[in-house]
Amino acid sequence: MTNDPTDPTKRGPAVPPVPPPPPAVPRYEPKVSAPDEDLPGAPPAQREAPDRGVAESATLAGHPADPTHPRQPSVAAASASDTPTAPTGGAAPVVRPASVEAPVAPTAAASAPAAAGTSTDPRPAPIEDWLRLQVAEGRWSQPHDVLGPHPVDGGTSVRVVRHLARAVRIVRPDGDDIELTHEGDGLWAGATAGPLGRYRVESEYDYDESTDEDDATWTTDDAYRFAPTLGELDLHLFGEGRDEQLWHHLGAHARTVDGVDGVAFAVWAPRATAVRVIGDFEGWEGRTTAMRRLSDLGVWELFWPGAVVGQRYKFQILTDSGWVERADPFAREAEIAPATASVVTESTYTWSEGDAAWMERRAQTTTHDAPMSVYEVHLGSWRPGLSYREVADQLIGHMEYTGFTHVEFLPLAEHPFGGSWGYQVTGYYAPTARFGSPDDLRYLIDRLHSAGIGVIMDWVPGHFPKDEWALGRFDGYALFEHPDPRRGEQLDWGTYVFDFGQPQVRNFLVANALYWFEEFHIDGLRVDAVASMLYLDYSRTDWLPNIHGGRENLDAISFLQETNATAYKRYPGIVMIAEESTSWPGVTQPTSAGGLGFGQKWNMGWMHDSLEYVQRDPAYRSYHHDEITFSFVYAFSEQFTLPISHDEVVHGKGSLYGKMPGDEWQKLANVRAYLAFMWAHPGKQLLFMGQEFAQPSEWSEAKGLDWWLLDQPGHRGVQDLVAELNRVYKDSPALWTHDSTADGFEWLEGGDAPHSTLGFLRKDGDDRVAVFVNFSGVPVERRFGLPTAGEWHEVLNTDAGEYGGSGVGNLGVVTAEDTPWAGRPASAHLVVPPLGAVWLKLAQ
Secondary structure (H helix, E strand, O other): OOOOOOOHHHHOOOOOOOOOOOOOOOOOOOOOOOOOOOOOOOOOOOOOOOOOOOOOOOOOOOOOOOOOOOOOOOOOOOOHHHOOOOOOOOOOOOOOOOOOOOOOOOOOOOOOOOOOOOOOOOOOOOOOHHHHHHHHOOOOOOHHHOOEEEEEOOEEEEEEEOOOOOEEEEEOOOOOOEEOEEEEOOEEEEEEEOOOOOOEEEEEEOOEOOOOEOOEEEEEOOHHHOOOOOOHHHHHHHHHOOOOOHHHOOEEEEEEEOOEEEEEEEEEOOOOOEEEEEEOOOOOOOOOOEOEEOOOOOEEEEEEEOOOOOOEEEEEEEEOOEEEEEOOOOOOOEOOOOOOOEEOOOOOOOOOHHHHHHHHHHOOOOHHHOOOEEEEEOHHHHOOOOOHHHHHHHHHHHHHHHOOOEEEEOOOEEOOOHHHOOOOOOEEEEEOHHHOOHHHHHHHHHHHHHOOOEEEEEEOOOEEOOOOOOOOOOOOOOOOEOOOHHHHEEOOOOEEEEOOOOHHHHHHHHHHHHHHHHHHOOOEEEEOOHHHHHEOOOOOOOOOOOOOOOOEOHHHHHHHHHHHHHHHHHOOOOEEEEOOOOOOOOOOOOHHHOOOOOOEEEOHHHHHHHHHHHOOOHHHHHHHHHHHHHHHHOOOOOOEEEEEOHHHHOOOOOOHHHHOOOOHHHHHHHHHHHHHHHHHOOOEEEEEOOHHHOOOOOOOOOOOOOHHHHHOHHHHHHHHHHHHHHHHHHOOHHHOOOOOOHHHEEEEEEEEHHHOEEEEEEEEOOEEEEEEEEOOOOOEEEEEEEOOOEEEEEEEEOOOHHHOOOOOOOOOEEEEEOOOEOOEOEEEEEEEOOOEEEEEEEOO
């Protein structure tokens, strides 16, 4: 479940009053037309990252600045009222990619007859005052129609924006430079006979504040001479909500276009009047970095020459209320909180052979038919101060000792508020920078895979925080969130709820799940707070029914089904896990059968009932025996995981140790018995960090675990017991091959409420494990029924001395006789220690 932060003032603005209905998000209509031979598509985008050194200096909006010493992000928002009373940018027709070798097709303004001259003496097309001001301020939705090269009668014109420049010229490889004329408002224009070809822009300034020089000359490539880096197929797939690799197309990507290194930026903002990209590469000013609107869908794009990996950036979006700044929803790296800028990044990581071997094995197995014992970790407090790379050796060593098969990390996507534990995500595609770079996270996962350990991550597609610089009201209106507050806000957590019915929002989320599998080799995602997504009336009295009048969120159901089906199809062997706290049917049924399609579901009923039971004084447990046995009634209705998660050891609930009654010895004995019961119960198991050695204090994200407790025999004994539980568990197919089918389970003793004792059999062919648990405070010595006569080895006894127990047991072996008992053909006299459990296996 998601954390409810204690300080809501840190989580963004208050919920605004319900606004009037916003303009509808344009629905993409694919353009069907005959190919135009004069407008070939843009060349394929190159995926190689440019050199990480600083590129040639770029002119920064009116006065030069050194890109190696960028100014901090500081933009004075301009009011929309500053726009002249004249036609505005608005929506524009579809712009088809043009060849970078040829000038862009003439626009209405550019192709107008020259005021004077002949075809050998071309002049730039005139520009109206209102349009010049719009372009100069970066407010025009089609800047490429005005800026850059355009054919005119007799040749080619070129226009650039260079505020405060003293002189501007076009520099060509053949030395035939073109002096540009200042048209006013920072626009410079000129023309030449014939095609312009490749060129750069050289600008002179009277004063360079970064070097304190009297004169400065800066030469850059012209961003407005390049064709779009997105093609019509990219836009079509996104418009349909079917781009399964959407992160390759939106966001920021290092590219080499027409031999020029730079970064291609693209963002979805359908109701924006104009969009500008600002960052280290241009001085955080924005007027010279206006993006073009590519289609009715509302995708904006700009290739900026000279931008490099490692530079920070944001988008400035012109809304009805003025300019706003937003981080990139598709940023794959972000600044360390509390800073909020996005960072240009490209991976240079090479996965190891150990990871390749793991991925190959994973594709051939399923978690249903394999042992799965999960160690849940909050990386920031497991051992505070360690980076992704630094934590690798220590985490692997601990997991190898304790024997867990998988680690599950609380969310690692970027989040501004540490107290949310990662559950209030602002950067869905960016691993949190708190612990290092994205490639550092790849290193950690690679190392875990090479050690034979699977990696699961918590994923939060249900809601997101209201931080004003992030996803909320992204283009001035509800875009990622549902526009109706009755569906678009989660009041308990003060967050927005995604609009699961919007194709582009669904695409954003589905592609995000695939992104973690593809780019980071994650083995599973645990989907947070599924119940809040499934029910329209979840934790609210004012709710909007679905089209059938019911409370089921049909859009969310469809989204979950699509995500699960797509993930399992593309990445065999992964697992999708639902934290779903209700009795919703078919959570782990396949989508083809009408289910949600998850691979596993957290068994919250088992968790709640069993913890209620063990918190009672042993003297009173006999009156509540059904609490410990009821979970077996529905244990096979879903593919379950038994969770003792972070949610159960925080906010005053106490640790697992702290929940137990009695003195220190009794608490530790209760923990050991409960863990043995948990590991033997049908289903996979998950244990939150610190509980493996019975930490007395409840968890806090603000401090590390009490590792010093391992110097005390009782706590060390609990950890040793967990290691032995995992060892026997993995060696016993009976404990994991039939977790969801009743044919792998039999009761041996389920009704001994007076002695708070239960016994059951887990089986797989000849492999059988008989489990007996005594939750009372006195030993139980009596005859129990068994399925087969012979010697049964006591493979585990939680009361053994090496675990801190008193040594009550069966001396390692029990002999079953052909004496029928309790409906079984054989039986044995057995000692079950107080607050203890024994596991027996038939000798082979």
